[in-house]
Amino acid sequence: MTLIHSDLQRFNPVTVIGAGTIGLSWATLFLAHGLSVRLFDPRTDLQEVVDQHFNSIAPTLSLLGLPSSGFESRLSIGSDLQHAVTGAAVIQENGPEKLLLKQQLFAEIEPYIEPHTLLLSSSSTIPASDISASMKDKSRMLIGHPFNPPLVMPLVEVVPGTFTSAKAVEDALVFYKALGKAPQHIQKEVFGFVANRLQFAMLREAMYLVDEGVVNMEDVDEIVKDSIGLRWAAAGPMLGMHLGGGQGGMEAFMRHLGPTMEKSWVAQGNLMMDEETILRLAEKSRDSYGDLTINELAQTRDQKQMAILKTRTK
Ligand SMILES: NC(=O)c1ccc[n+]([C@@H]2O[C@H](COP(=O)([O-])OP(=O)(O)OC[C@H]3O[C@@H](n4cnc5c(N)ncnc54)[C@H](O)[C@@H]3O)[C@@H](O)[C@H]2O)c1
Known part of the structure; x- marks a missing residue:
């Protein structure tokens, strides 16, 4: 029992x-x-x-x-x-x-x-x-x-x-x-709450970069897993910024990289989820992941996720 x-x-x-x-x-x-x-x-x-x-x-x-x-x-x-x-x-x-x-x-x-x-x-x-x-x-x-x-x-x-x-x-x-x-x-009601708003902001740019032919979908996955994903799993984005500023912390980070971030925000893509975009990106997803079934991909993802969770708990 x-x-x-x-x-x-x-x-x-x-x-x-x-x-x-x-x-x-x-x-x-x-x-x-x-x-x-x-x-x-x-x-x-x-x-x-x-x-x-x-x-x-x-x-x-x-x-x-x-x-x-x-x-x-x-x-x-x-x-x-x-x-x-x-x-x-x-x-x-x-x-x-x-x-x-x-x-x-x-x-x-x-x-x-x-x-x-x-x-x-x-x-x-x-x-x-x-x-x-x-x-x-x-x-x-x-x-x-x-x-x-x-x-x-x-x-x-x-x-x-x-x-x-x-x-x-x-x-x-x-x-x-x-x-x-x-x-x-979460202290205040906002559309999409917090985790999805953060996720969707990044997904917009990821999809835009793929759509523009800058990278393939699987390349985006590797780039994120080997950099931001790893850092964010350990420290989160805000502490990551604070530490990125060295001894000067968040304030130094913003003074140093703030102007570059601002430029980047202006340059970021604004993708619309219309039918043509959906079809274009769906085709690219088949190019990247089409050799394996969804179940096979999900199984590998679940095993890796569980292993990461176990390590975190330790
Ligand atoms: N899928 C996700 O990634 C995810 C993540 C977090 C939260 N949510 C939220 O969870 C909720 C469910 O999402 P889901 O992905 O499980 O959807 P789903 O489509 O898989 O399941 C919805 C279920 O609701 C049933 N349903 C239909 N009419 C109903 C009614 N009148 N009363 C009760 N049940 C009814 C359907 O038969 C179906 O089984 C949504 O509000 C969604 O936003 C989804």
Whole structure:
């Protein structure tokens, strides 16, 4: 029997809404930590999708040092929303990234949930203030945005809305920490939160450079892995800058390289994601990665990622 961390006892059971990429990964993490999970999704092939997922996830769990058996008795699945949310201590929502759908979903479940139920949405971009707009009590609803896959990646961005209580934020931080995650309390609601805004800023330039024929896609990967990726995994970008300034720290860095950075910002590409660009870049991705299947590429990526995570933990 999997023991539940003492900090997790009060967050049991958990309802996971939406059994797609993110919902299934969250459900696995919750089960592996001994929690009971009710998984809701309106899709007609739910049982099949769940079976497929749990049949293939054991190697990842074992690499993470988490149990991979004994889940059946603690997992229930279904397409009855009221049944799934009644009595839940936590709800982690992972439906499609559509404002209206999420708004309606949270308003619909409100009459059936306990006064203390913690309401979390995995939304990548939509702020809690918008999602909770149609709710009577908005105080326990907030964003718990993971990096994909939540089972593996440490970061969860905890982003309260205007009406979220300090208690709900604290509960979310305790909940995710007890699950072994690295939650970050984001102080202010902004579109895309933080990790994706940073990621997308860099991806814009990477795609522009590939589109301009400056580098191939696989060259960008190697350049980043052998320089920025390595540095950022150890120190992050801001401490990296501070150290880049030598004894003078951040201020010296900005005085020294600030003008060059400014020039570079002006020169950076502004790619539009229109159909022609998508087709052009898709062709380039086939040139770079087409010899291997997505599953083969993902497997190698996962193994490397897990090895890096293990080294970090040590
Ligand atoms: N994929 C990512 O990289 C990623 C990362 C972090 C956060 N997110 C966020 O997580 C959420 C889910 O993303 P995903 O990638 O798992 O999407 P997905 O398309 O894989 O899964 C969405 C699931 O929601 C279900 N669904 C459809 N209508 C529903 C309804 N009315 N109620 C409940 N469920 C419904 C679908 O059947 C599907 O199984 C989104 O808000 C997304 O922004 C995604």
